[in-house]
Amino acid sequence: IEQLKVCLVGSGNWGSAVAKIIGNNVTRLEGFSRDVTMYVYEEIVDGEKLSEVINSRHENVKYLPGIKLPTNVRAEPDLVSSASNADILVFVVPHQFVPGICAKLKGSIKPGAVGVSLIKGLDANVGGKLELVSETIASSLQIPMSVLMGANIATEVAQECHCEATLGCKNSAQGSMLKRIFSTDYFKIEVVDDLEAVEMCGALKNVVACAAGFADGMDLGSNTKAAIIRIGLVEMMSIIKSLFPDSKKKTYFQSCGVADLITTCFGGRNRRISEAFVRTGKSLAVLEAEMLNGQKLQGPATAQLIYKILEKEAFKIEVPLFVKVYQICFEGISPRSLLEIFSIVSNL
Ligand code: NAD
Ligand code: 13P
Numbered sequence: 001i002e003q004l005k006v007c008l009v010g011s012g013n014w015g016s017a018v019a020k021i022i023g024n025n026v027t028r029l030e031g032f033s034r035d036v037t038m039y040v041y042e043e044i045v046d047g048e049k050l051s052e053v054i055n056s057r058h059e060n061v062k063y064l065p066g067i068k069l070p071t072n073v074r075a076e077p078d079l080v081s082s083a084s085n086a087d088i089l090v091f092v093v094p095h096q097f098v099p100g101i102c103a104k105l106k107g108s109i110k111p112g113a114v115g116v117s118l119i120k121g122l123d124a125n126v127g128g129k130l131e132l133v134s135e136t137i138a139s140s141l142q143i144p145m146s147v148l149m150g151a152n153i154a155t156e157v158a159q160e161c162h163c164e165a166t167l168g169c170k171n172s173a174q175g176s177m178l179k180r181i182f183s184t185d186y187f188k189i190e191v192v193d194d195l196e197a198v199e200m201c202g203a204l205k206n207v208v209a210c211a212a213g214f215a216d217g218m219d220l221g222s223n224t225k226a227a228i229i230r231i232g233l234v235e236m237m238s239i240i241k242s243l244f245p246d247s248k249k250k251t252y253f254q255s256c257g258v259a260d261l262i263t264t265c266f267g268g269r270n271r272r273i274s275e276a277f278v279r280t281g282k283s284l285a286v287l288e289a290e291m292l293n294g295q296k297l298q299g300p301a302t303a304q305l306i307y308k309i310l311e312k313e314a315f316k317i318e319v320p321l322f323v324k325v326y327q328i329c330f331e332g333i334s335p336r337s338l339l340e341i342f343s344i345v346s347n348l
Helices: 013-028 050-057 079-083 095-105 133-141 154-158 172-182 195-217 221-243 249-253 255-267 269-280 284-292 299-312 320-330 335-343
Strands: 006-009 036-039 073-076 088-091 114-117 122-124 130-132 145-149 163-168 187-192
Touching (some): 006 013, 013 073, 013 154, 079 095, 088 133, 095 122, 095 299, 114 172, 130 133, 130 195, 145 172, 163 255, 195 249, 195 320, 221 249, 221 320, 255 269, 299 320, 320 335
Parallel strands (some): 006 088, 163 187
Antiparallel strands (some): 122 130
8 A cells, every 4th residue: 555655845943743642643543654754944053964963863853842842853954855755744834935945846746746725925926916824835846735723822732722724725635635634632623625724824813913012012011902902803804805705704703713813912922022122123024033033924925925925916906904004014114003903993
């Protein structure tokens, strides 16, 4: 019987937490190869190659310190060799690296392979139209893609705190197969077919998290943050509905919707850096480098992409919070101006 082989394309904070889950799952599940490869963007950490450190100590000392990885997860710095014989490709890199990774992998994927994207970000195609990261990967590598999004702060998942996630998948057989490699007793997966809305929720909540962080930086308290979360959700729903009219309202009540929005607005990196942006006056890029030790922010770039797309359509829909986050991040307007959104009633 064929044993399906999994490759993780990515080994950052979330990539490493997911490597722990998949590495453990394939050893107990039938039909999967025990050997899991994890593509590592090579770098030197304390004088040693990160891939070698991971393979000898079974810990990603830079991106997920303190968590042991299963010994059957092998770090591989060569992208093509890590992925070329895989049946299941799990994409989990910051979205800005997706085009480069796809260009390198093109033509080297095993026939019949399937992919799943855990990437919370968006892309634009050559015409400047919005493209989901899953679509970019599917069209470049010619593989069917699913997505996994949810309220999943990586370190908490790695510590096995209970959480949920949403698998967006158009093909039910693939959905059940993918659900098996991700599910554990502490990581509960719900499969839905509203893939586009699932992925859009994962990307857009990072923009709302920036607004939540700005509010925290101004010491505005819990009620204001709750208002930001509410308005952010309303705007996320308007954006998603306008771009994907067939998307379903019930998707927002999955982990990928309201739950991820809440956790990111309290515990995420976008929130943390945005708070520091207000308190220190340093640029987002400087704070990302100073505070995240190589991890990447997704919110500001997503705010910029959405702003450009809405601008092209002459702002057919009103999304003041998304506009303010873009202007605060990229046009130098004061974070205080975020408060102006409260004079506009945001309802569905
Ligand atoms: P991360 O923020 O830890 O990113 C750093 C990773 O990028 C490292 O593995 C680094 O080696 C790699 N990298 C740096 N330069 C590169 C290059 N030029 N080419 C390729 N790779 C390069 O990554 P992460 O937290 O694993 O996030 C990946 C995706 O998962 C993101 O879209 C994120 O939104 C999403 N996500 C993250 C979390 C979380 O809590 N961290 C949770 C859910 C989803
Ligand atoms: P941050 O990227 O803001 O840390 O969000 C992590 C996340 O997606 C939690 O689900």
